[in-house]
Amino acid sequence: MIVTESLSKRFPRVTALDRLSMDIGPGVTGLVGANGAGKSTLIKILLGLSPATEGRAEVLGLDVATKGAAIRERVGYMPEHDCLPPDVSATEFVVHMARMSGLPPTAARERTADTLRHVGLYEERYRPIGGYSTGMKQRVKLAQALVHDPQLVFLDEPTNGLDPVGRDDMLGLIRRVHTDFGISVLVTSHLLGELERTCDHVVVVDGGKLLRSSSTTDFTQNTTTLAIEVTDTDEHPDGTRALRDALHARGVTTDAGGGLPGAGHTLLLTAEGEDTYDLVRDLVAELGLGLVRMEQRRHHIAEVFRPDQARHQDTDTDGQRKEAVHHGG
């Protein structure tokens, strides 16, 4: 779908992309990088809107430097920022955008109705966009990118500004864009955790360089981290320590916060499955502590390229497997 060969983009003071070479196939591909890693610049080049300083790129087999218009006819783009006028309804807006993509008037209206329904906008699509929630606006933005039935769609930070439920909805929707609609997706995010659940393939860029490109199964093995916080009791003046000792006694290693805010009161451990949750619950109850928090931690991008962290997780998993056997027996 997308091929780049030593693609570079230099601005007078910064190098946004530095000899980036990659080959992205059909499916859902995540493009992960911190803010300023060059994700948006890459999308601009792939849309044929900004010439590369050197190197070349192809989208759908078309050269971005010469076939920009043909690419933009077959590709959808959802920008990161707000892009919706508040005084028109979602229907009017998306119909207009469909016509801008070259759809005849009748087809534009039919496709708009279909697409808005598929992204989950029903009666509210006739109301002015100004009154929509952030989640609904994101859906309209997605709809305008899909309305002309592209072969490939670029989604720039589609989960930005959404609450956890909205995030999950949006990620599910993105998954469906590929599975149900047959449209390939390139989605950017600075959160690896959310992409690894949605994407078939993840590409990590940093400072305009390719850090890692691999199928998500490589990532997803060990990456659900549980954060646990407990209260102190008279019996256990330091509840966190008591729980940690108890977990260690059962062979589960923990990571004390890893420099995160509130570290010291937070235990991090890797959850392999339901068993880990049960184990923590039972131990907390046994010790008579109050369980303040037990949540899944989203992974920060940095963890992907912190080798010590990866080793840590491996040992965690081994410990847990043993534990799971114990616990089951």
Next chain:
Amino acid sequence: MAVEQTLTGAGEQTRIHNIGYRNYDGPRLGRAYARRSLFSQSLRGAYGLGRSAKSKVLPMLLFGVMCAPAAIMVAVTVTTKLKDLPLDYTRYAIVMQAVIGLYIASQGPQSVSRDLRFKTVPLYFSRPIERGDYVLAKYGAMASAMFILTAAPLFVLYIGALLAKLDFSDQTEGFLQGLISVALLSLLFAGIGLVISAVTPRRGFGIAAVIAVLTISYGAVSTLQAIAHAQGSDGAVVSWLGLFSPVTLIDGVQTAFLGATSAFPGGEGPSTGAGVVYLLVVLGLIAGCYGILMRRYRKVGL
């Protein structure tokens, strides 16, 4: 987990209608069609069509105000059996310039500032349509909207003149001259209005700036002309001063080429020689506005 739940939830709601995703394999009409669509959408938008009821009020009101004097003149001409219309076709727009100024000030920013302010522009440029198409469609739509505004009263006058059985060839000639003049005026005003509006994403600033540029330039020029005239300078000074405001520019061009009587103090417009300069300045300004808009959108891009 949450994902699946919401999805099945949405699925249940729509199960009756849900016929799955259908791919689109109909025609894709490309750039020229998109440009035409943007043109018609912007032209309709300039009169509030396809927008909220509130946004229809001002353009429609101004359109009414623009045509009302023409209708009254026609009524007077027909009932009192005048031998000629009370006002020349070419003079009408000059007299009504305040209304025209208000119209471009209100609709110019509406046409371009919204796309800038709400950052809709990248959505256009991520489609087959290009910078040139966008500028051409927006400029064309605004100029056409202005032309409709300024030509409609001329049309009313012309029909009225024919009803009053005024001389056909005289009236037709005057009407056509008037049309050419308002066409030039529409292009010039639309260009100036759009350039000013495209600079600021804030609609209010745009409106104020357009009104300020049009009225201040006209006020300054006509004051200087009046002073020059009162101090007894020859007509040449008065007429060269007219180069510095849009309204007097149009006045000069039509006095020199379109048989109009000048509204300059002393009633003496530019000579044919000076008229050529006037025409060149008008055409230069129109081309310049187009060029500036193109430059402006290169920056906004994506």
